[in-house]
Amino acid sequence: xMKNLIAVLTxxxxxxxxWYGATYMMNKQWTLDQAERAGVSLTASEVFKDTMAQERPxxxxxxxxxxxxxxxTVEKKITSKRSLIYHAGITLxxxxxGFLMGSLLGxxxxxxxVHSRAMDxxxxxxxIASQTIPILAVAPMIIVVLNAVGISxxxxxxxxxxxxxxxxxxxxxxxxxxAPDTMQLxxxxxxxxxxxxTLFKLRLxxxxxxxxxxLKIAMAASLVGAIIGELPTGAVAGLxxxxxxxxxxxxxxxxxxALISAAVLAAVLVMLIGxxxxxxxxxxxxxx
Amino acid sequence: xxxxxAAILFWIGAWALNVYLSRGKINRxxxxxxxxxxxxxxxxxxxxxxxxxxxxxxxxxxxxxxxxKFATSIPILWQDFVQxxxxxxxxxxxxxxxxxxxxxxxxxxxxxxxxxxxPVGNFVAALxxxxxxxxLVMWFGFDWHSxxxxxxxxxxxxxxxxxxxxxxxSDHMQRxxxxxxxxxxxxSLLKxxxxxxxxxxxxxxxxxxxxxxxxxxxxxxxxxxIKGMGFRITTEVGRLALDMVWAEIVVAALAGxxxxxxxxxxxxxxxxxxPSQR
Numbered sequence: 001x002m003k004n005l006i007a008v009l010t011x012x013x014x015x016x017x018x019w020y021g022a023t024y025m026m027n028k029q030w031t032l033d034q035a036e037r038a039g040v041s042l043t044a045s046e047v048f049k050d051t052m053a054q055e056r057p058x059x060x061x062x063x064x065x066x067x068x069x070x071x072x073t074v075e076k077k078i079t080s081k082r083s084l085i086y087h088a089g090i091t092l093x094x095x096x097x098g099f100l101m102g103s104l105l106g107x108x109x110x111x112x113x114v115h116s117r118a119m120d121x122x123x124x125x126x127x128i129a130s131q132t133i134p135i136l137a138v139a140p141m142i143i144v145v146l147n148a149v150g151i152s153x154x155x156x157x158x159x160x161x162x163x164x165x166x167x168x169x170x171x172x173x174x175x176x177x178x179a180p181d182t183m184q185l186x187x188x189x190x191x192x193x194x195x196x197x198t199l200f201k202l203r204l205x206x207x208x209x210x211x212x213x214x215l216k217i218a219m220a221a222s223l224v225g226a227i228i229g230e231l232p233t234g235a236v237a238g239l240x241x242x243x244x245x246x247x248x249x250x251x252x253x254x255x256x257x258a259l260i261s262a263a264v265l266a267a268v269l270v271m272l273i274g275x276x277x278x279x280x281x282x283x284x285x286x287x288x
Numbered sequence: 289x290x291x292x293x294a295a296i297l298f299w300i301g302a303w304a305l306n307v308y309l310s311r312g313k314i315n316r317x318x319x320x321x322x323x324x325x326x327x328x329x330x331x332x333x334x335x336x337x338x339x340x341x342x343x344x345x346x347x348x349x350x351x352x353x354x355x356x357k358f359a360t361s362i363p364i365l366w367q368d369f370v371q372x373x374x375x376x377x378x379x380x381x382x383x384x385x386x387x388x389x390x391x392x393x394x395x396x397x398x399x400x401x402x403x404x405x406x407p408v409g410n411f412v413a414a415l416x417x418x419x420x421x422x423x424l425v426m427w428f429g430f431d432w433h434s435x436x437x438x439x440x441x442x443x444x445x446x447x448x449x450x451x452x453x454x455x456x457x458s459d460h461m462q463r464x465x466x467x468x469x470x471x472x473x474x475x476s477l478l479k480x481x482x483x484x485x486x487x488x489x490x491x492x493x494x495x496x497x498x499x500x501x502x503x504x505x506x507x508x509x510x511x512x513x514i515k516g517m518g519f520r521i522t523t524e525v526g527r528l529a530l531d532m533v534w535a536e537i538v539v540a541a542l543a544g545x546x547x548x549x550x551x552x553x554x555x556x557x558x559x560x561x562x563p564s565q566r
Contacts, residue, residue: 007404015408026427058427118307121319122326133541136418136502140509140525141533145347224416231509239419247422247510259419266415 019062026058027051060253068257081237084261090238092265094154095226098161099219105162106169106218107211113170114177114203115195127170135163136228143229157229157238161222168221172214176207209286212277219269227262239265295336302329349531357531358538364520365539372517373543375432376504380439385496388444389489392451393477406452413445421507430511438507443496450495454488455481487562490555497547501540 031050035042042050052061060068069084076083109127113120139160146156180202188198230240239262246255306322331351337343338350345353358365395401421438428434458481466476508518517536524532 004403004407007400008407009404011401011404011408118303118310118322121310121314121322122306123323125323126326129545131498133537133544136506138521138533138537140522141530144525144528145530148347220415224418227416227419228506243419243422244510247426250426252423252426255422259423262419263415267411 016062019059020052023057023059023061024048024051027054030054030058056250057252060256064253065256065260068253069260072257073261084239084242084257087237087239087242087258088261088265091223091226091230091240091262094157094229094238095161095219095223095269097154098158098225099165099222101158102162102165102218102222103169103215106166106214107173109166109170110173110177111199113174115199124174127167131167135160136225139225139228139231157226160229161225164225165218165222168214168217169211172210172217173207176210177203179210180206205284208280208284209277212273212280215277216270216273219273220266223262223266223269289340291336292340295333295340298336299329299333302326346528346530349534353531354534354538358535361532361535365535367515368517368520368536369539369543371432371513371515372435372504372508373501376435376507376516377439377500379432380436380504381443381496381500383436384440384443384500385447385493387440388447388492389451392448392455396452396455396477397473402452406449409445409449409452413449417442417445418503418506421503422510425507425510430513432516435504435507435512435516439500439503442499442503446495446499447492450488450492451485454485457481457488458484486555486559490551490559494548494551494555497551498544501544501547505540 028047028051031042031047031054035047051057053064054060057064072082072084076085109123113124142159143156146152146159177199184202184206185198188202193201226238227240227243230236230238231244239258242258243255246252246258302325306325309318309322309325312318334348335350335352338348349357395405418438420441424437424441425434428437462480462484463476466480471479505516505518505521508516509522512519517540520536521533524530524536
């Protein structure tokens with residue numbers, strides 16, 4: 001455990017060092033150009049200092065991003081439109097709505113696939129094929145069309161998240177619901193259990209490890225869906241809108257801070273499911 | 289109205305046929321016919337409901353209109369396909385998967401790097417990496433180079449994690465056997481550990497096909513020359529020409545499925561020995 005931690009920290013440290021090096025290399029040109037126009041010559045240390053503190057750098061230094069995140073989370077009021085927490089909250093709400101709808105759809109599909117051979121044979125190949133369609137590319141259309149029908153706000157973004165997150169849940173749950181072996185299923189039959197009883201007393205409990213694994217993937221996918229869903233709404237609110245606005249106005253620090261907070265959000269959400277998984281499996285006696 | 293009812297009746301009939309077919313023996317022919325029939329019924333239902341209920345083509349064009357648009361605008365679609373898929377997605381896919389593979393082989397020799405890089409790689413693979421698109425578009429310009437760069441970043445970590453995991457797949461007995469043959473590191477890598485890693489490597493390659501297409505298209509939302517699938521989708525949505533958008537989606541779906549299918553085919557040839565292929 002300790003060995004692993006040291007190794008991970010070393011890699012993270014190396015990434016930060018490379019990041020600083022890249023910051024210097026990529027921002028140097030601009031600094032030198034400015035100095036030449038002003039007609040002054042800079043020493044090496046002055047150049048270095050300037051590359052670390054530009055207002056619109058090619059690549060902001062890590063500490064600039066951290067300061068920006070601090071300024072836009074702790075220093076601003078949550079209701080302010082410049083607060084990252086406000087934007088993250090908007091993304092989070094459509095992520096979680098889409099995640100809920102997607103997981104429910106996935107579980108429902110999996111249950112009907114396991115119970116009906118016709119469903120299995122006709123729908124399953126299409127579920128797999130559906131994922132080769134780059135749905136994210138269609139996101140703008142879904143948003144615009146649903147807007148034309150009169151549905152706007154949270155739901156269209158959640159629909160994209162739902163489409164992305166139903167797939168891992170459906171595939172994982174089909175595997176999980178089929179996990180009980182023939183002996184166990186035969187036992188249920190000798191008890192004369194109905195299909196519903198078998199589902200609730202045997203299939204669903206034994207599918208729990210599969211469920212949580214696929215929920216983690218689905219959560220990450222639905223966050224991506226929510227962020228992409230915010231792009232075509234014209235940069236109003238949400239982390240995706242921050243990304244878009246930042247790229248329009250060349251505010252690189254803003255892009256990076258939105259990106260890092262999206263990463264933190266994803267990590268926290270996935271970790272939450274991990275905790276839920278540990279608690280549930282421990283209570284069910286499946287964790288050894 | 290009559291159209292919609294006819295479509296629904298057709299759907300019920302086809303579903304009954306599917307149920308009947310799936311009760312019978314499942315041979316190769318039925319395994320193809322049942323999903324095919326299901327796909328056809330979806331198209332018929334779509335067409336019937338859109339035409340029958342008079343839904344405006346601005347909201348949902350019928351499949352026949354999409355097919356007509358597809359047939360008449362093949363030159364534009366082909367140009368977009370080349371720009372986005374061949375130049376952006378494919379080149380990024382090869383660079384990204386290739387460099388991830390090489391890095392995986394390099395860090396394979398150092399357990400320390402493996403312990404450090406794997407958790408980081410797993411973490412990054414779960415992040416919304418697509419968010420890096422605006423930055424890369426800013427760095428590499430509007431043309432296909434920035435799209436390829438986005439694809440490289442997107443496919444790199446899934447590929448790296450899968451390859452590193454695959455290289456640990458050979459078991460102790462097999463490695464001991466190589467040692468008794470006095471095989472050196474490269475020999476045992478080429479003859480034992482890489483072949484054993486192939487199922488994992490192809491898993492990474494297959495996941496990356498979809499990611500590559502998504503990355504290339506989404507990167508175009510942040511700026512592109514006046515061609516490309518992502519560009520076309522956003523501009524045609526703005527003009528409410530949804531039949532063109534759907535035609536572009538058809539191209540994306542065909543390209544994505546074909547790309548995935550080719551990788552699955554190569555996998556079948558390379559890993560013929562694996563239980564899942566037999």
